[in-house]
Amino acid sequence: MPERTISSMFDKDHERLDALFKSFQTLKRTDFLKAKNAFLEFKAGLQRHVAWEEEVMFPLWEKKSGMTGGGPTIVMRNEHREIGDCLESLARKIQAQNPETDREEEILLDLLDRHNMSEEEVLYPEMDHLISAEERETAFRAMEKIA
Ligand SMILES: [Fe+2]
C-alpha cells in the first residue's frame, strides 16, 4: 500500500471540495435543489477540512517547527477566516433560493485557489518533511474524531 502522506491526504480533499463546488455552479440554474445539496456538502466538507488543519495539523506543525508566535500557519488561519466569511455570505443567498451568486463565487474561488496553492506547494510538503510517520498516524486518528 502506498504511504499516506499529509500532502496526498489534504490535496485529495481540496480536489474533492473543488469538484463539489463545480457541481453547485454547473447545476444552480437547472436544478437548484441538487445544486444546493452540492453546496451544503461542500460547505460542511470545507468546515471539516479547516478544523482538521486548525485543530490537528497546524498545532502539530507549530510544535515541531517551533513557529508558534508567527509564520505561515498564522497567515493560513487568517485566510480561513476570510474564506469562512465569504462562505457564509454565499450560504445566506443560497438559503434564500437566490442563484445570483456569481460575484461571491468568484471571490471565494479566488481566495481558495491561492490559499490551497500555498498549502499544497509549501506548507503540506514542509509538514511531511518535519512530522514523523508515527506522529502523522496519530494526527490522522485525531482527525477521524472531527466529524
Ligand atoms: Fe487551509
Ligand SMILES: [Fe+2]
Ligand atoms: Fe487545506
